Amino acid sequence: MTEQIIAERPRTAPAATTGQPLLDVRDLKISFRQDGKTFQAVKGVSFTIGKGETVALVGESGSGKSVTALSTVRLLGDAAELDGSIRYDGQELIGASETVLRDIRGNDISFIFQEPMTSLNPLHTLERQLSESLALHQGLKGAAARQRIIDLLTRVGIRDPESRLKDYPHQLSGGQRQRVMIAMALANGPELLIADEPTTALDVTIQAQIMDLLAELKRDEHLSMLFISHDLGLVRRIADRVCVMKDGEIVEQGPAAEIFANPQHPYTRKLLGAEPAGRARPVPEGAATIVETIDLKVWFPIKRGFLRHVVGHVKAVNGASLAVREGETLGIVGESGSGKTTLALAIMRLIESDGPILYLGQDISGWNGRQLRRLRRDMQIVFQDPFGSLSPRMTIEQIISEGLGVHGIEPGANRREMVAEIMAEVGLDPATMHRYPHEFSGGQRQRIAIARAMILRPKVVVLDEPTSALDMTVQVQIVDLLRGLQEKYGLAFLFISHDLRVVRAMAHKIMVMRAGEVVEQGTTDQVFDAPQTDYTRALMNAAFRDREVSA
Numbered sequence: 001m002t003e004q005i006i007a008e009r010p011r012t013a014p015a016a017t018t019g020q021p022l023l024d025v026r027d028l029k030i031s032f033r034q035d036g037k038t039f040q041a042v043k044g045v046s047f048t049i050g051k052g053e054t055v056a057l058v059g060e061s062g063s064g065k066s067v068t069a070l071s072t073v074r075l076l077g078d079a080a081e082l083d084g085s086i087r088y089d090g091q092e093l094i095g096a097s098e099t100v101l102r103d104i105r106g107n108d109i110s111f112i113f114q115e116p117m118t119s120l121n122p123l124h125t126l127e128r129q130l131s132e133s134l135a136l137h138q139g140l141k142g143a144a145a146r147q148r149i150i151d152l153l154t155r156v157g158i159r160d161p162e163s164r165l166k167d168y169p170h171q172l173s174g175g176q177r178q179r180v181m182i183a184m185a186l187a188n189g190p191e192l193l194i195a196d197e198p199t200t201a202l203d204v205t206i207q208a209q210i211m212d213l214l215a216e217l218k219r220d221e222h223l224s225m226l227f228i229s230h231d232l233g234l235v236r237r238i239a240d241r242v243c244v245m246k247d248g249e250i251v252e253q254g255p256a257a258e259i260f261a262n263p264q265h266p267y268t269r270k271l272l273g274a275e276p277a278g279r280a281r282p283v284p285e286g287a288a289t290i291v292e293t294i295d296l297k298v299w300f301p302i303k304r305g306f307l308r309h310v311v312g313h314v315k316a317v318n319g320a321s322l323a324v325r326e327g328e329t330l331g332i333v334g335e336s337g338s339g340k341t342t343l344a345l346a347i348m349r350l351i352e353s354d355g356p357i358l359y360l361g362q363d364i365s366g367w368n369g370r371q372l373r374r375l376r377r378d379m380q381i382v383f384q385d386p387f388g389s390l391s392p393r394m395t396i397e398q399i400i401s402e403g404l405g406v407h408g409i410e411p412g413a414n415r416r417e418m419v420a421e422i423m424a425e426v427g428l429d430p431a432t433m434h435r436y437p438h439e440f441s442g443g444q445r446q447r448i449a450i451a452r453a454m455i456l457r458p459k460v461v462v463l464d465e466p467t468s469a470l471d472m473t474v475q476v477q478i479v480d481l482l483r484g485l486q487e488k489y490g491l492a493f494l495f496i497s498h499d500l501r502v503v504r505a506m507a508h509k510i511m512v513m514r515a516g517e518v519v520e521q522g523t524t525d526q527v528f529d530a531p532q533t534d535y536t537r538a539l540m541n542a543a544f545r546d547r548e549v550s551a
Helices: 065-072 098-104 126-138 142-156 174-188 205-223 232-238 256-261 266-272 339-345 369-376 396-406 415-423 443-455 472-491 498-507 524-527 533-547
Strands: 023-034 037-051 056-057 082-088 109-112 192-196 225-227 241-246 249-255 288-304 309-325 329-333 355-359 380-384 458-463 492-496 510-515 517-523
Touching: 023 065, 023 249, 037 056, 037 065, 037 082, 037 249, 056 065, 056 232, 065 082, 065 192, 065 225, 109 174, 126 142, 126 174, 126 517, 142 174, 174 205, 192 205, 205 225, 205 232, 225 232, 225 369, 232 256, 241 266, 249 256, 249 266, 266 472, 288 339, 288 492, 288 524, 309 329, 309 339, 309 492, 309 510, 329 339, 329 498, 339 458, 339 492, 380 443, 396 415, 396 443, 415 443, 443 472, 472 498, 492 498, 498 524, 498 533, 510 524, 510 533, 517 524, 517 533
Parallel strands: 056 225, 056 241, 109 192, 192 225, 329 492, 329 510, 380 458, 458 492
Antiparallel strands: 023 037, 023 082, 241 249, 288 309, 288 355, 510 517
């Protein structure tokens, strides 16, 4: 690594050797007022973070983790009412002036958020975004600011950083964007770093790299860190102490080693046990092949010049052959940009491709729009982010039944009965069909998306990262739901995911992709227990390393 460039102020020793904590939260209560009603999101939370210490807040969505973190520097907006005490380095922040808070934000306390693409300005280059903070807090401009930015990007592992200064966020991979976010957070030499689900949207290998980087920064710079996550495997890897939150309260806290070895609260034990168990049920003998591809290619032309001549191709998928039978799941794994989703979209004939695509033995690769319209009912897709794929203006009844109208199925009163039936089948209360998506939790919204696909009784379902945005306990529920639906209806699943533990529980066969190429295929046991390529072994090591590493 390069020279340490964060230490703008002298670092103090870790908390074990100092008396006063860096952050001291006492009896914190947070309420929100809306439409004349008050909702209490945090109910008397107390914890401390020592200098050089990492404390993790863990719990499911809605437990109050992020709200607690945002309250430290009053980033909750005017609707929030805070009571209690938040002291940073001995200074009370509740009731502090905006001038005091502005000086602490980004200077002493910095944030890293879950989705860097929404935190980075898509209209500004990396250099401009990083230089704004340096100019505001340190008065650095021109050549001095530019050199500091290069040093920061080098520190967080951006290769050839000088050549990336004029890049925009969309020109970076997910892992690179998160590294830039970390560089921005470190720009002014903070003492406390608050990382809110910083790796949730990343591939397993990139996730491991980011965790290694955070651990290195903690060690080398004596940074204090508040690490927020629902993934206890990641928490085990980095935290000194753990606070478990449920319904706005801390139900258990203590040293990480003790929490993981001997959890006392039933909720903590529930979280630690939340991992998809078992394996996919055997495929019935003689099951028909539903979908098959032979040497499938998806090449996107690269065009340059005034006349837009084709000068080459991006080989997004370069010769993929697969077969999925009735009642069988093919897990497709690999890093972002490997071609996983592109392959699935080609199979569904949503993008152009070359090579046979067989559906129930018929080659559909040359079918026209009218022919494909008949096929759409049989091929459905469930996306990663259910909130983004559900219209906020439609009721749940309208969302689930929309496909019925498109395909002319069961007009009239029977539709409501069909919606009620499929809602009950996926574990939703039919009485809630008149509500809107924002009134449901993340897991419930994913059940709605599954119901929307299943009401058409498809034969093939593409599941594109269907559990990665969900809490661990909810992941288990969705995996069990999908297994049950597959067994009942003989569904063929194409299951795309970077979470290899979920893939192992769901899939009968595995296809490993890298840069458009299929690097390995086999049964789930073959690929997981005896991977044949270095790339597959690297994926496995990154996915399961946290079982061995303890803070």
